[in-house]
Amino acid sequence: MSGPTPNAGAPGHVPVLLEPILRQLAPVPGATVADLTAGRGGHAEALARAVGPSGRVLLMDLDPGNLAFAADRVRATGVGVVEAVHGSFAVVEFALARLGWKADAVLADLGFASNQMDDPRRGFSFQGEGPLDMRLDPTRGEPASELLARLTERELADAIFRLGEDPFARRIARAIVDRRGRDQLRTTADLVAAVRAAYGPRAHQSRMHPATRTFMALRILVNDELGALQALLDAVARGAAARGAGWLATDARVGIISFHSLEDRLVKHAFAGLEDGGLAARLSRKPVEADDAEAAANPRSRSAKFRAVRMGAETSRDD
Numbered sequence: 569m570s571g572p573t574p575n576a577g578a579p580g581h582v583p584v585l586l587e588p589i590l591r592q593l594a595p596v597p598g599a600t601v602a603d604l605t606a607g608r609g610g611h612a613e614a615l616a617r618a619v620g621p622s623g624r625v626l627l628m629d630l631d632p633g634n635l636a637f638a639a640d641r642v643r644a645t646g647v648g649v650v651e652a653v654h655g656s657f658a659v660v661e662f663a664l665a666r667l668g669w670k671a672d673a674v675l676a677d678l679g680f681a682s683n684q685m686d687d688p689r690r691g692f693s694f695q696g697e698g699p700l701d702m703r704l705d706p707t708r709g710e711p712a713s714e715l716l717a718r719l720t721e722r723e724l725a726d727a728i729f730r731l732g733e734d735p736f737a738r739r740i741a742r743a744i745v746d747r748r749g750r751d752q753l754r755t756t757a758d759l760v761a762a763v764r765a766a767y768g769p770r771a772h773q774s775r776m777h778p779a780t781r782t783f784m785a786l787r788i789l790v791n792d793e794l795g796a797l798q799a800l801l802d803a804v805a806r807g808a809a810a811r812g813a814g815w816l817a818t819d820a821r822v823g824i825i826s827f828h829s830l831e832d833r834l835v836k837h838a839f840a841g842l843e844d845g846g847l848a849a850r851l852s853r854k855p856v857e858a859d860d861a862e863a864a865a866n867p868r869s870r871s872a873k874f875r876a877v878r879m880g881a882e883t884s885r886d887d
C-alpha cells in the first residue's frame with residue numbers, strides 16, 4: 569500500500585463544463601475566487617488566469633494530495649495570491665473569515681476526481697482490488713471497511729437504496745452481512761463478489777456493472793457528501809442574506825456541479841429558495857449540461873449538471 573500515486577505528476581482529471589462555467593461565474597481581473605473542490609486544478613487554473621496577478625484564489629479540498637497538486641498548478645499561472653486550505657467546504661465561511669476575504673466567485677465540483685477513482689489503493693473503484701477505504705480525506709474519518717462492519721443489515725439496505733437507487737439493495741445488504749460474518753469482506757473485490765452473489769444471473773443482464781450503485785452509495789455515505797453539500801448551501805444562504813457583509817461579495821456568483829440526482833435536487837431547491845426570497849437570481853433557468861462533443865470526449869461529463877446564482881435579485885440569464 570505504499571509508493572507513489574499512479575500518474576502523480578499528471579492531472580489525471582479533465583474538468584467538466586469549463587467554458588460555460590467561466591461564462592456564468594464571470595471572473596474578472598483582480599477578483600477573489602474560491603474553488604472549494606480544487607481536485608487536480610483544472611477549473612482553478614482557468615479561474616486563476618482570469619483573475620490574474622491582482623487576483624486571489626482560495627483552494628479547498630479534502631484530499632491533501634489533490635490540494636497540493638492544484639495549488640502548484642494555480643501558482644504557476646502567476647495569480648496574485650493563492651491560499652490552500654485542507655478541509656471540507658462545509659467550513660468555507662471560516663476559511664474566508666480567517667483570511668479576511670470575501671468571495672466574488674465560488675465553485676464546487678462535487679464528488680471525486682478521476683485520479684482518486686483510478687488509484688486502487690483508495691478503494692473507490694469496483695475495478696481492480698484494493699482496501700475498502702473510499703475516504704476522500706485519507707487522513708481522517710471512518711473508512712468503508714469500518715462502516716460495513718458497523719451498520720446493520722437494514723441500515724445498509726436503506727443506504728444502498730436511497731443513495732445508490734439499487735433495486736436489489738436488500739439482497740445486497742444481506743450478502744454483505746453474510747460475508748462479513750464469515751470474514752470474507754476485506755477488499756473491494758470481496759464487495760464486488762457480494763454484490764454479484766446478490767444479483768445472481770441478473771448481474772450479466774445490464775450494461776452497467778452491478779456494483780456501480782453500491783460503490784457510489786457507500787462513497788457518498790463514507791464522506792457524508794449530502795451533509796457537506798447541505799452545509800455549503802446553508803452557508804450560501806447566510807452569505808446571500810448578509811448582502812455583502814458576510815463571506816460573499818454583494819454581487820458574488822456561486823456555481824455547483826453535481827453528478828447525482830439527490831445532490832442536484834438539493835442545489836436546485838436551495839437556489840430557487842434564494843430567488844424566491846429576493847436574495848439571489850439564477851444565472852440560467854435549466855442546469856447547464858455537457859454538449860455532444862464534451863459528452864463523447866469525457867464520459868464523466870454526461871451526468872454533470874451545473875447550476876449557478878448571482879447574489880442580488882436582478883440579473884440577466886443565459887437562456
Ligand SMILES: C[S@@+](CC[C@H](N)C(=O)[O-])C[C@H]1O[C@@H](n2cnc3c(N)ncnc32)[C@H](O)[C@@H]1O
Pocket residue numbers: 581582583584604605606607608609610611612628629630631634655656657658677678679680681682704705796797
Ligand atoms: C470532481 S473533483 C474536482 C475536480 C476539479 N474541479 C478539477 O478541475 O480538477 C472533486 C474534488 O473535490 C474534493 N471534495 C469532495 N468533497 C469535498 C468537500 N466536502 N470539501 C472539500 N473537497 C471535497 C475531492 O477530494 C476531489 O478532489
